[in-house]
Amino acid sequence: MAGKTYRQAINEAILQEMRRDSTVILLGEDVAGGTGAGGEGDAWGGPMGVTRGLVSEFGVGRVLDTPISEAAYMGAAIGAAASGLRPIADLMFIDFAGVCFDQIVNQAAKYRYMYGGQDKIPLTIRTMMGAGLGISSQHSQSLYPIFSYFAGLKVVVPSGPYDAKGLLISAIRDDDPVIFCEHKALYEMVEDVPDEPYTIPFGEANFIRSGGDVTIVAMSSMVHVATKAATELARQGIECEILDPRTSSPLDTESILESVEETGRLVIIDESGPRFGMASEVAAVVAEEGFALLKAPIIKVTPPFVPIPAAPNLEQLYIPDVAQLIVAVNKVMES
Amino acid sequence: MTQKPYLHIPRPTARPGEVPDFSYLKLSDAGAVDRPPVTEKAKNIEYLSHQLVRVLDEQHEAKGPWDPSLDEAALVKALRYMVLTRAYDDRMQRVQRQGKISFYIQSLGEEAISIGQGLALAPDDMLFPSYRNQGLYILRGTRLVDMMCQCLSNTGDMCKGRQMPIMYQNRDKNIFSISGNLATQFPQAVGWAMGSAIKGEKHIAASWVGDGSTSEADFHYALTFAAVYQPPVILNVVNNQWAISTFQGFAGGERRPFAARGVGLGIPGIRVDGNDLLAVYAVTCWAAERARNGHGPTLIEHVTYRGGAHSTSDDPSRYRPKDEWAAFPLGDPMDRLIQHLIKLGHWSDENQTALEQETKTIVDDAWKEAVSFGTMSEPPFLDAQLMFEDVFKEMPDHLKRQRDELLALTGDTP
Ligand SMILES: Cc1ncc(C[n+]2csc(CCOP(=O)(O)OP(=O)(O)O)c2C)c(N)n1
Ligand SMILES: [Mg+2]
Numbered sequence: 001m002a003g004k005t006y007r008q009a010i011n012e013a014i015l016q017e018m019r020r021d022s023t024v025i026l027l028g029e030d031v032a033g034g035t036g037a038g039g040e041g042d043a044w045g046g047p048m049g050v051t052r053g054l055v056s057e058f059g060v061g062r063v064l065d066t067p068i069s070e071a072a073y074m075g076a077a078i079g080a081a082a083s084g085l086r087p088i089a090d091l092m093f094i095d096f097a098g099v100c101f102d103q104i105v106n107q108a109a110k111y112r113y114m115y116g117g118q119d120k121i122p123l124t125i126r127t128m129m130g131a132g133l134g135i136s137s138q139h140s141q142s143l144y145p146i147f148s149y150f151a152g153l154k155v156v157v158p159s160g161p162y163d164a165k166g167l168l169i170s171a172i173r174d175d176d177p178v179i180f181c182e183h184k185a186l187y188e189m190v191e192d193v194p195d196e197p198y199t200i201p202f203g204e205a206n207f208i209r210s211g212g213d214v215t216i217v218a219m220s221s222m223v224h225v226a227t228k229a230a231t232e233l234a235r236q237g238i239e240c241e242i243l244d245p246r247t248s249s250p251l252d253t254e255s256i257l258e259s260v261e262e263t264g265r266l267v268i269i270d271e272s273g274p275r276f277g278m279a280s281e282v283a284a285v286v287a288e289e290g291f292a293l294l295k296a297p298i299i300k301v302t303p304p305f306v307p308i309p310a311a312p313n314l315e316q317l318y319i320p321d322v323a324q325l326i327v328a329v330n331k332v333m334e335s
Numbered sequence: 336m337t338q339k340p341y342l343h344i345p346r347p348t349a350r351p352g353e354v355p356d357f358s359y360l361k362l363s364d365a366g367a368v369d370r371p372p373v374t375e376k377a378k379n380i381e382y383l384s385h386q387l388v389r390v391l392d393e394q395h396e397a398k399g400p401w402d403p404s405l406d407e408a409a410l411v412k413a414l415r416y417m418v419l420t421r422a423y424d425d426r427m428q429r430v431q432r433q434g435k436i437s438f439y440i441q442s443l444g445e446e447a448i449s450i451g452q453g454l455a456l457a458p459d460d461m462l463f464p465s466y467r468n469q470g471l472y473i474l475r476g477t478r479l480v481d482m483m484c485q486c487l488s489n490t491g492d493m494c495k496g497r498q499m500p501i502m503y504q505n506r507d508k509n510i511f512s513i514s515g516n517l518a519t520q521f522p523q524a525v526g527w528a529m530g531s532a533i534k535g536e537k538h539i540a541a542s543w544v545g546d547g548s549t550s551e552a553d554f555h556y557a558l559t560f561a562a563v564y565q566p567p568v569i570l571n572v573v574n575n576q577w578a579i580s581t582f583q584g585f586a587g588g589e590r591r592p593f594a595a596r597g598v599g600l601g602i603p604g605i606r607v608d609g610n611d612l613l614a615v616y617a618v619t620c621w622a623a624e625r626a627r628n629g630h631g632p633t634l635i636e637h638v639t640y641r642g643g644a645h646s647t648s649d650d651p652s653r654y655r656p657k658d659e660w661a662a663f664p665l666g667d668p669m670d671r672l673i674q675h676l677i678k679l680g681h682w683s684d685e686n687q688t689a690l691e692q693e694t695k696t697i698v699d700d701a702w703k704e705a706v707s708f709g710t711m712s713e714p715p716f717l718d719a720q721l722m723f724e725d726v727f728k729e730m731p732d733h734l735k736r737q738r739d740e741l742l743a744l745t746g747d748t749p
Contacts, residue, residue: 029578029579029581030580032580033579033653044650044654060344060346061342061344065344065580067547067550067585067586068517068547068548068551068585069550069552071552072550099551099552099553134438134488135437135499136499136515137497138516275733304722304723304734304737304741305731305733305737306722306723306734307497309496309721309722310488310497311488311492311497313496314488314719314721314722317719317745324744
C-alpha cells in the first residue's frame with residue numbers, strides 16, 4: 001500500500017491488466033507518443049501523461065497511437081473486441097464523443113442484444129471530463145449521463161485513486177462495453193492504493209460519510225465538494241450522509257433509498273447539467289420509489305443550463321461549490 | 336514467398352536524441368513545376384499533387400511560371416505581417432509561461448501560409464481557419480488588443496469569456512470562429528461555398544486543417560461534398576509534419592502526399608512549399624481564380640514545419656529531436672522572405688531591425704491596453720450575467736431562475 005495519484009492508479013491498473021492478460025491492448029491519440037526514442041519510457045503518454053511508460057513495456061503493437069479519428073478507432077476497437085481482444089480505447093476528451101457517438105451508442109452498446117446474445121464487446125473506453133482548466137465547453141463537459149441513457153453500456157465515474165484502480169480493473173475484465181470517465185481535476189489527488197490488482201464491483205455505492213440528517217449523493221469531483229460542505233455543516237450541527245454511487249450505470253438505487261429512509265432528506269450535487277442529467281435521474285428514482293420517505297422536497301445542485309464558459313470567474317461560478325451545497329442542505333433542513 | 340499479416344506501426348524518421356532525417360520529403364526545384372491554366376481538368380494535372388511548387392530558390396531568387404511577380408510594396412507588406420504575427424505569438428507564449436493566460440498555440444514557422452493566402456484572397460471571401468491561423472486574423476485587421484483580450488478572457492473579450500484562449504472570431508471581417516474539435520470547419524466551408532454558388536455570388540470560401548486532422552471523417556466528408564457539388568472552395572492541409580506527438584505518417588503521409596487525397600475524387604490537389612510566401616501566394620491565387628470562375632474546388636497541401644510545441648501543454652523534446660526544425664530543408668519562411676527582399680535590393684538588416692523594434696512596440700502597447708480590461712487575477716472581471724446570455728435567443732424561465740439564485744449567492748445582483 002502506498003500513496004498514489006489518480007493518474008498513477010489508472011496507469012497501474014492498465015499496466016497490471018496488460019501483464020495479466022495478453023489480449024488487452026490500448027489504443028488512442030498520443031497514448032504512446034514518443035515511441036522508439038532512447039528513453040521511450042519517458043514518452044509523452046497523452047495530454048495528462050496517464051499512459052506514460054506503457055509502450056516501453058508492451059511495445060507499439062499493444063499500445064497503439066492512432067490516426068486522429070475517434071470514429072475510426074472506436075470502430076476499430078469494437079472490431080478488435082469482436083476478434084477476441086480486450087481493447088482499451090482512449091478518448092482524449094469526452095466532448096469528442098460527438099464524433100464517434102454512433103460507434104459507442106448504436107454499435108458497441110447494442111451488439112450483444114441485437115445479435116441474439118451470441119457475441120460480446122469487452123471494450124473499455126477511458127475518457128476525461130470535467131471543468132476547471134479554463135478550456136471551455138468543447139473540452140470540459142461532464143457528459144457521462146448521456147451514456148448512462150443507453151441500455152448496454154456501463155458507465156464508471158471514479159472519485160479518487162483507490163476507486164479508479166479497482167473500477168478500471170473491473171471495467172477491463174467486464175464483458176460489456178464500459179465508459180470510464182476520469183475527472184481532469186483529480187489527476188493529482190493522492191490516496192493509499194494497494195500495489196496488487198483488485199476489483200471493485202459496479203453498482204455498489206460507496207458510503208463516504210455517515211450522518212442522519214441529510215443524504216447527499218455526489219460523484220466524481222463533486223464527492224470532494226460534498227465532503228468539505230459536510231465538515232462545515234457538522235460544525236453547525238447538521239449531519240450529512242454522503243453517498244458516491246461510483247457507477248451511474250448500473251446505479252445503486254437501493255443504497256440511495258436506504259440512506260433516504262434514514263434521513264428523509266436528499267440533496268444531489270453533480271457537475272452534469274440540471275436537465276436530463278445525473279441529478280435529475282437520482283431525483284426521479286427517489287421520487288418514484290421513495291416518495292413516502294421524504295420529509296422535504298429533493299434539491300439538485302448543478303451547474304446552470306448553459307455551455308461551460310472559459311473565463312476563470314465565470315467557470316468557477318459554473319461549477320457547483322461548497323457554498324451552494326450548504327445553502328441547499330440548509331434549505332432542505334427547513335422542512 | 337508468402338508472409339503473415341503484420342501490423343505496420345509508423346515510426347518517425349528520427350526520435351529524440353537521433354539525427355533529424357527529412358529524406359522522405361520529395362522536393363522539386365524552384366521554378367520546376369508547370370503552371371497549368373486554371374481551366375485545366377483535374378485529370379490532366381495530377382502531377383501537381385506529387386511535385387512541390389516552389390518559387391524561391393537557394394539563392395533567394397524568384398523562379399519559374401509560378402512567380403507571382405509581387406512588387407516591393409506587396410512583399411514588404413507580407414513581411415510586416417509575418418513579423419507582426421511572430422512578435423504577437425512570442426509575446427503570448429511568454430505571458431502564458433508567466434501564468435497570465437491559461438493556454439496558447441503559436442504558429443512559429445508557418446506564418447507564410449496565413450499571410451500568403453490571406454493576401455491572395457479577397458476581403459469578402461469567407462475564411463474557416465484552424466487554431467494555427469492567427470495570421471489570418473491579424474492580416475484582416477483584427478486588432479492585437481482584441482486578440483489578447485480574447486486570450487485573457489477579460490472584459491474586452493470578443494467571445495465574452497466563453498471560448499478558450501486562441502479561439503478567436505471576427506464576423507465583421509468574414510472570419511469564422513475557431514472550433515475546439517478538429518476539422519469541423521471543413522464541411523462548413525464547403526457548405527458556405529455552396530451557399531455562395533446558390534446565391535450566384537463570386538465569393539469563395541477557404542478552410543484549413545493540419546496533417547493530423549486529415550484523419551477525421553469531416554475532412555473526407557468535405558472532400559466528397561466538394562467533389563459532388565463543385566462549389567467555390569479552397570481546402571488547405573497544413574502539413575507541418577506533426578500532430579501532437581504523432582508525426583504525419585500516422586495520418587497516412589507515408590503512402591501519398593496529402594494533396595493527392597483529392598485526386599481519387601477528381602479534385603485537383605496541389606502541393607506547395609509552405610515556407611515560400613511567393614509560392615503559397617501564387618498557388619492560392621490560382622485556386623481562387625479557378626473557384627471564382629466556376630472551375631470548382633482545389634485541395635492545397637502546404638509543406639511546412641511546426642517550429643514550436645503543439646501548444647503550451649506539451650513538451651516536444653519528448654517525442655522529436657530538438658534540432659529538427661533547424662534541419663528542415665525548407666527553412667524558415669520569414670528568413671527566406673527577408674533574404675529575397677535583400678536580394679532584390681528592397682531590404683537591409685537595418686530595415687529588419689527597425690521593423691522588429693516597431694512591431695515590438697505595437698505588441699507592447701497592445702498588451703498594456705489589453706490588461707487594462709482585466710486579467711485572470713486582476714479586475715475588472717467579466718460580468719457574471721454574461722454566462723447566462725446568448726444560450727438561446729430568449730432566456731428560458733428556468734435559466735432566469737438559476738441565474739437569479741446563483742447571482743444572489745455571489746452577491747452579484749442580476
Ligand atoms: C475531434 C478532436 N480530436 C482530438 C483533438 C485533440 N487535438 C487537438 S490538436 C490535435 C493535433 C492536430 O494535429 P494537426 O491536425 O496536424 O494540426 P497542427 O496542430 O499540427 O496544426 C489533437 C489530437 C481535438 N481537438 N478534436
Ligand atoms: Mg500538424
